[in-house]
Amino acid sequence: MLEALAALSLSLANGPTARPETCDVEIVVLGAGQDAGAPQIGRSDDPAWEDRALSLTATSLGLVNRRHGARFIFDAAPEIRDHLKALDDVAPRNGDKGADLGVDGIFLTHAHIGHYTGLMFLGREAAGARDVPVYAMPRMKAFLEENAPWAQLVTLRNIDIRPLSANATTRIDDVVSVTPIPVPHRDEYSETVGYWIDAAAARAFFLPDIDSWDSWRDVAGIDIADVVRNAHVAFIDATFFMDGELANRDMSDIPHPRVAATMERLAALPAADKAKVRFIHYNHTNPIRHRASPHSRQVENLGFGVARAGDRHCLAPIVSE
Numbered sequence: 533m534l535e536a537l538a539a540l541s542l543s544l545a546n547g548p549t550a551r552p553e554t555c556d557v558e559i560v561v562l563g564a565g566q567d568a569g570a571p572q573i574g575r576s577d578d579p580a581w582e583d584r585a586l587s588l589t590a591t592s593l594g595l596v597n598r599r600h601g602a603r604f605i606f607d608a609a610p611e612i613r614d615h616l617k618a619l620d621d622v623a624p625r626n627g628d629k630g631a632d633l634g635v636d637g638i639f640l641t642h643a644h645i646g647h648y649t650g651l652m653f654l655g656r657e658a659a660g661a662r663d664v665p666v667y668a669m670p671r672m673k674a675f676l677e678e679n680a681p682w683a684q685l686v687t688l689r690n691i692d693i694r695p696l697s698a699n700a701t702t703r704i705d706d707v708v709s710v711t712p713i714p715v716p717h718r719d720e721y722s723e724t725v726g727y728w729i730d731a732a733a734a735r736a737f738f739l740p741d742i743d744s745w746d747s748w749r750d751v752a753g754i755d756i757a758d759v760v761r762n763a764h765v766a767f768i769d770a771t772f773f774m775d776g777e778l779a780n781r782d783m784s785d786i787p788h789p790r791v792a793a794t795m796e797r798l799a800a801l802p803a804a805d806k807a808k809v810r811f812i813h814y815n816h817t818n819p820i821r822h823r824a825s826p827h828s829r830q831v832e833n834l835g836f837g838v839a840r841a842g843d844r845h846c847l848a849p850i851v852s853e
């Protein structure tokens with residue numbers, strides 16, 4: 533057991549370099565951008581037009597359980613094609629699963645474009661998938677069932693919606709369980725949740741979108757500092773780095789905790805807890821999208837981390853008998 537815990541902390545510390553053959557249950561960062569990705573539509577000055585290595589896809593996590601040959605994704609981004617290819621490269625699907633893509637479940641956070649529209653690639657014009665389990669909260673479920681083109685995915689049985697309830701844990705298999713946690717966010721079409729992802733001795737928290745840490749604490753009594761303390765890795769909303777980031781727009785009415793403010797808020801945490809934070813879902817204007825920016829360095833110097841596509845975090849190392 534001690535050996536297992538040592539291996540666990542080693543692989544968590546290693547993050548992106550965790551070796552797959554030593555890991556039973558692993559999280560893979562498939563995309564780390566805000567919904568619209570980068571380069572941004574209409575912005576011909578975005579450096580990613582010239583250098584595609586600077587481009588961003590919308591935020592999505594993959595979850596691999598090698599013990600069962602199972603693969604899950606959290607949020608279906610518009611770039612789900614690229615995301616599934618990246619997942620295939622890290623954890624090849626278990627045998628030929630044909631049209632079902634080797635996806636054993638898709639967990640959705642909410643109905644904003646970066647988080648669910650990738651489902652369209654499961655339909656008739658694309659994969660023609662069969663009964664892919666899509667885990668959704670009640671309003672999200674109704675939104676998919678009642679609105680075209682998503683309703684067609686349901687009637688053609690491309691997807692099979694599995695209802696989730698707030699704060700209720702769904703056991704996926706004997707190792708992994710998932711719990712949706714409601715958060716305040718612009719909720720026109722669906723509620724919004726973050727997810728606890730529990731596997732063996734480690735747990736990850738995934739929260740790409742929230743209006744503010746204060747309103748979450750006021751509404752639900754949950755403090756982000758406690759969440760980080762209780763997680764082994766916490767992927768949290770980093771849409772904007774600071775006010776003034778959107779040229780020609782007053783940002784005072786625009787929600788999302790700023791990265792700079794989040795770091796201040798978490799400043800009193802011990803270094804070991806700060807190191808669990810992975811900022812994710814960054815807008816094309818957020819300077820942390822560039823690895824070498826002073827802002828990325830600032831995040832690292834303060835002891836936090838930025839999630840990058842391709843990062844890997846082991847939640848359950850293989851324990852040798």
Ligand SMILES: [Zn+2]
Pocket residue numbers: 566567644646647740741813
């Ligand atoms: Zn978003």
Ligand SMILES: [Zn+2]
Pocket residue numbers: 642644717741
């Ligand atoms: Zn959103």
